[in-house]
Amino acid sequence: MKVPITWLKDYIDFTNETELMDKLTFAGHMQDGPPQEIAGTHVYDLEIRQNRPDCLSLLGIAREAGAVLNKKVKYPQIKPYKSQVGPTRIEIADPKLCYRFNTVTIEGLKVSESPQWLKDKLKKYGIKSVNNLVDITNFVMVEVGQPLHAFDRAKIKDDVLIMRPAKKGETLTLLGAKKISLTQDDLVITDSQKPVGLGGVMGGKDTSVNRETDSIILECATYNQAVVRRTSLRHQIRTEASTRLEKFLHPKLTELALQRAVGLILEVCGGVIVATTDAYPKKFAEVSIKLTLDRLNNLGGVKFTQKQVEEILKKLELEVGPSLNIKIPYFRTDLEIQEDLIEEVLRIHGYDDIPSQLPVNPPPRSIDSMDFIREEQIRDLYAKAGLDEQITEPLTNEKKSILKPVLLENSLNADKTMLRTTLRDGLLGALTSQLKFRKNTVKLFEIGKVYFLDSKGPQEKVMLGVVTSGVEYFFIKGLVDLLNDHFESKFESSDYSIEVIEENVYFFEISLEKIGNVKIKKPLSNPPQVIFQDISLYVPTKTEVGKLIQEVLKTSSLVSKVELGEKPQVSGDKKTVFLHVQFESPDKNLTKDLTDKEKKKIVTVLEAKFKAKVR
């Protein structure tokens, strides 16, 4: 909300504008940037809270200023007009879409240039002067916060205005000449035949006033704010009117705005009232809220007395009844429950004066996400192992999904149409970027979710992905073994597959659903009960040595580790396998004799199952 200081001073006395803006900032209306100098006054921009449309008016700002400065607001003199049955008729087709609709019909007025004072005011606020009539409606909108619109009565068929949903196929040319196609979700104002205004957003061009106009229907309405907001979004039109009418304005305002505007029109443009209308199907109830001092002090953390509270609430023009029964004035549509009033007391008293104190109760028992903790442990493990972490965006456009993808309904970006089913594309993209800066080796990992559809609907699960470049195959394979070493989980070769992207570039991903607790790594017992035995064999060339090693581990419970002493060498139809076998026993009876026997057993099994021969 733009606040021209000299205009604001019409309604409230103050001298130090910087102090006022500071106070308003703390009270919930943040000053957005330094003031601008326009037409000889400072104009401040205040960020108004979404639930305070009353502050999209200078009178609303003056009320806030009055509360923080403890001063009375100087309201303009508004004289009610007499209601008068006349030729103009109005109708609200659906009371769920429009809560109140008022008009005043004036004949014999003269549309011309605005008086200087009016032009000056609008210039400070930033609205261009059009003519005295339009300028008065804009002036009242800024002053009171309620938009209104003047139709040229000569162009309204049958002197009738109807508020109804648009019909399919109807169009409307708006002020500014933009022509729009209407939908059944749009609320329009029509005459007896066609739409003449887009409800709450903008009037039509064909029925707008000009210098020839001598008779008008001045319209003012309270809308279902969601309808206005959606209409404005649908047609991508935001106006001073729609930014106000898409919020919760009280229907009482239509009456006040019309009274103020009619008074000014009769004074500036002349003319006489020939008809007034008021459709207000369901009166808004008055709101009262009971505030209890205990609740206020417990929640606020400040010790107020009842007298203090009453004084603060009175500054806000709230009506304080006995035992803190508070009657809420029409302009405060945001005040609904006791906690709303607690905020009012606190913010006018000053959030600065709330003390700072850490909670005193003992912390409750931990409900840590174990998944998160394991992810963190893997991050540490892999960083220690020399891999850099990446986080890539799950919104993507996969050419080939490995699972049924979850598609987006309304993405604005053509390259983000779905959620990823694999970490592969993100990590390979990262690898490509990294190779521009690093010539030799790149080792990257990511822990993040993939998303897919199954029979139960959309699912998400956490994956660990790794991509390496410039290191050998067994490095990336060893990273899975590292998980098995550090966690009580057993990832089998069927849980993942290492993909060869190109020479020396490898990728795998693995679901972390299976990951177990961190293993406690115990040091060797002292003196170490460990004996090493070497087994040197010939096996047929096609033998899978990994399976042979698994067999060794299975055959003897005393074997704790099997390593390759050297790389297998192929010669003819056989290859050499040199195993370095570690025997370990928890009891002290591990002897050379015992391990000799075990070794013999192992060799016998390998001879039988793998056609191995001792070298």
Place this chain on the structure above:
Amino acid sequence: MSFMSNLPQKDFEKDLESVKDLKQLEELRIKYLGRNGVINNLLKGLGKLSQEQRKEQGKAINVFKNKIETELNKKRSMVSKKTVINFDTSLPGTKPAVGDLHPTTQVIRKINEFFRYLGYSVYDGPEIETNEYNFEKLNLPLDHPARELADTLYIKEPELLLRTHTSSVEARALSHEKMPIRIVVPGKVYRNETANPTNNSMFYQYQGVLVDKNVSMANLKGTLIEFVKFLYGPDTKTRFRCKYYPEVEPGAGLDIECTFCKGRGCSVCKYRGYIEALGCGMIHPNLLKMCKIDTSKWSGFAFGMGLDRLVMLQYGISDIRRLYDGSLTFLD
């Protein structure tokens, strides 16, 4: 009468001193401890002594033997360590490869550290959410502006969306956990935005929730001011002001003085002098009621912040898209 003086201790010390390498050391060991060595010969000579003398001399020989063993071991480690360096030691060392964590992870860890200290658990929840947890239980009914299609990314499945804030996890925790609770939630959130240097359709938020007996605004303010000082330094100037969020009442915003201009106003703080660091407030009674929490017994506060701008400031990254497009490179 002591027999120690009879033993060739001086000879051994002299011999030991002359040892230069492991070979000589082994020869010395054989000389004294071998089968026909000095010690064995001494032991053989015991037979000629009276029983009393034998006992005493035997003891002395044993002491001597232990001493020899200790000294030989000492010498062994000294001799074996004496390796000659005959290469250029000025060459640079070989660093072991150690990886780096993503800046966002690092910032999350730092913040977690603070809240864990105060007894908060790290909690998580789904990214594909329902209207119920993302909106309705957060006091955001259907007609609320925050629910406009334009901001929210919906998926092609009925009534499901990508969470627009980590508050959805707050609604889950309040609905399913036993009070009292203290949780923080770091996580990805999504908005339907056209990507630009300051906005991305995926970004990170950090949510905190505390529900307990007798929780007040003073507790909220105390917690968050301590947090901001932990994160930005003890001299950080803060501003605690009234602000509106539908999930809380009363609501507040915690701003920190702009570190770039020290409050004078610059492009980083959009000439406000302050940067909005956190949104917070006392959990709205509607929200507690919708999560079936007795408001006469429990109250609480919640806070939330975007993490990406913080990460960008700390790591000197000017474009949010770079954080998550795979181009962040740590050189070793």
